[in-house]
Structures are given as structure tokens and as C-alpha cells.
Amino acid sequence: MLRRVSAYTSLEALLHDAFWADEGEPVELAMLDELLRGHPGTSLEIGCGSGRLLLPLLQKGHDxxxxxxxxxxxxxxxxxxxxxxxxPVLHEGDMTVFDSGKKYHSLLLPAFTFQLAPDPAAALAHFHRLLEKDGLLYLSVFIPMAELHRELPEGEWYEDHRTSLPDGRAAAVHTRHRLDRKNRVLEREHRYELFAADGSLETEHLSSQTLRWFTPRQLRGMLEKSGFEAVHALADFDPELPVDDEAQIVTVVARKRPPAARKATAVKRRTR
Structure with missing residues (x-):
């Protein structure tokens, strides 16, 4: 019987790296390396998974x-x-409540991890508390353009990815989604399948996840309200592209503002 469980367990965890490996070297790795070289100190990668980004960053000498x-x-x-x-120093926990008892120089949320937060505003406020003075927040988010433009069939299963494994077996993942356009919520179900070398199905696993998406303007507003100021932003991992409403992926580096600066900003807004 196919049983639905939470994300990133069982077959989904096992196949996670195999699917990502087909994408080549992570595009965000170079960006994170450059960020940490310019802002040294202890960082925390939130949603580090199997270490796809964390371990290469450690090999490059980052803390x-x-x-x-x-x-x-x-x-x-x-x-x-x-x-x-x-x-590596690893923590098991929920990003919305995690507290190691110390402050970090930077928080890293690559690969759209931030969009899994059930309350993004509350999550940003929590991240603000975890950062040192002038600490940096890195995050990338995406807008589900293919789903919004109906390029993918809503409510129907479609093959999302298929790959061959080193041992001769094959793996596939099928996805079914539902959109709540008004509240900008994307519900996804994933069906992971593992096939023997002869093509017969060995096992399968069903998981689900809820993601939220934001326009660039909404993201900037959320960051400002949570005590951050954006210092760098780019679209679709391309420094030549403007961050506008056509951007599918938005990457932002934001700095923690001290309480005094936040109060001054609030006063300035009220007097406009």
C-alpha cells in the first residue's frame, strides 16, 4: 500500500541527491562561497539536507x-x-523555532527552503533574532510560473524527473499540484518510484509539501518589516537580469538592521 508521509524521508531522501546530480554543480555554491568570503564568521545553512552545499562550503574553508x-x-x-x-556541526530541528543559544554571522536559505515556512513573516522575525549585529541573510525563492501559466496540468500526475542509478536501477518522480492563487500557496504531491534493472517497480513513496510564493515587492516588504534591508538582489541567478515581475527566481542578500535604525525607518514612513 502506498503511504503518504512528510517530505524528505524514506525513498525521497534516498533519491534526493541522485536527482540533483543530474543538474550538475549547484549554481548557488559559487554565490554562497563569494558571500562567505566577504563576510566571514560562523554561518548556519537552514535546510542543509544531505550536505549538497554544506560539505563543499566546508571544504572551501568556511565555518x-x-x-x-x-x-x-x-x-x-x-x-x-x-x-x-x-x-560538521549539525542540528536537527524546525527552522521556525530553532535556537542553538548563539548568534550567527549569516543565515543561508538556498534552494527555496524559505518557502516551506508556514508563516514566512514569523520565520523572518525569528531569523532576525538568530543573527549577530549586521548579520546577513541569504535566501532564494521562486515563483511557480509553469503552474501559474498552466504549462503543467493542475490536479493531474506528470513525470517530473527520471534518472539512472549507478547500480543499474532507475528512479522517477511524478508530481501533482494544486494552486491557491489568492493566497499564493502551491500544494505538491510527489510520487517517488524505484525500478529494478529489468524495469519492474521495486518500491514507491508518496510525500507532500506546501510552498508559498511572493512577488519581489512582497519579499522586499516582508524583509523590511522584519528588520532587514536588502543589500543585493538578482533574478534567475543571473547578475545581468533585473529583479522585476518577470523574474522566476529571486535571490536576496539582506542585512540585519539594528533596533534604532528600524525605529528611524518607521518614523520616516509615518511622516511621509
Whole structure:
């Protein structure tokens, strides 16, 4: 019987890296490397998963800890780290309430992790508390253009990805989605399948996730209300593209504003 469970467990965790490997080197890795070289200090990658970005950043000499909700993904990260003779500081927990008892120089939320927060505004306020003075927040978000433009059939299963595994088996993931356009919520179901070398189905796994999306203007407003000021933004991972309503992916680096600056900004707005 196919059983629905939360995301990033079971077969989904097992196949996570296999699907990402087909995409080549993570495009955000170079961006994070450059950011951390210009802003050294202890960082926290939120949603570090199996270490796809965390471990290369450690190999480059950065001081980065990892936070992950899925125990299975953390176990994969620990194993990969041991194979590389790395010993990362890893935390298991929910990004909306996690508190290690110390402040971080930067918080990293790549790969659209921020959009999984059930209350994005509350999450940003929490991140503000986790940062040192002048700490940086890095996050990337996407707008589901294919779903919004009906290029993908709503309410119907479609093949999202298929790949071959080193042991001769194959894996596929099918997706079904539902949009709440008014509240900008995307509900996704994923059906992961593992096939034997002869093509027969070995096992399958069903998971679901809820994502929220924002326009660039909404994201800027949320950051400002939470005590951040954007210092850098780009569209679709391309520094030559403007961040406008046509952008599908928006990456932002924002700086924590001190309380005094936040009060001054609020007064300035009231007197306009």
C-alpha cells in the first residue's frame, strides 16, 4: 500500500541527491562561497539536507553549521561528511523555532527552503533574532510560473524527473499540484518510484509539501518589516537580469538592521 508521509524521508531522501546530480554543480555554491568570503564568521545553512552545499562550503574553508528537519537527510549528510573526513556541526530541528543559544554571522536559505515556512513573516522575525549585529541573510525563492501559466496540468500526475542509478536501477518522480492563487500557496504531491534493472517497480513513496510564493515587492516588504534591508538582489541567478515581475527566481542578500535604525525607518514612513 502506498503511504503518504512528510517530505524528505524514506525513498525521497534516498533519491534526493541522485536527482540533483543530474543538474550538475549547484549554481548557488559559487554565490554562497563569494558571500562567505566577504563576510566571514560562523554561518548556519537552514535546510542543509544531505550536505549538497554544506560539505563543499566546508571544504572551501568556511565555518558553516547545518540545520535540517529530516533525520534521514542528516544521517546521509553525516555519512558523506565522514567519507570526506569532515566533522560538521549539525542540528536537527524546525527552522521556525530553532535556537542553538548563539548568534550567527549569516543565515543561508538556498534552494527555496524559505518557502516551506508556514508563516514566512514569523520565520523572518525569528531569523532576525538568530543573527549577530549586521548579520546577513541569504535566501532564494521562486515563483511557480509553469503552474501559474498552466504549462503543467493542475490536479493531474506528470513525470517530473527520471534518472539512472549507478547500480543499474532507475528512479522517477511524478508530481501533482494544486494552486491557491489568492493566497499564493502551491500544494505538491510527489510520487517517488524505484525500478529494478529489468524495469519492474521495486518500491514507491508518496510525500507532500506546501510552498508559498511572493512577488519581489512582497519579499522586499516582508524583509523590511522584519528588520532587514536588502543589500543585493538578482533574478534567475543571473547578475545581468533585473529583479522585476518577470523574474522566476529571486535571490536576496539582506542585512540585519539594528533596533534604532528600524525605529528611524518607521518614523520616516509615518511622516511621509
Amino acid at each position: 558553516v553549521e547545518g540545520l535540517e528537519l529530516s533525520r534521514e537527510m542528516l544521517a546521509m549528510c553525516e555519512k558523506s561528511a565522514a567519507d570526506l573526513s569532515l566533522a
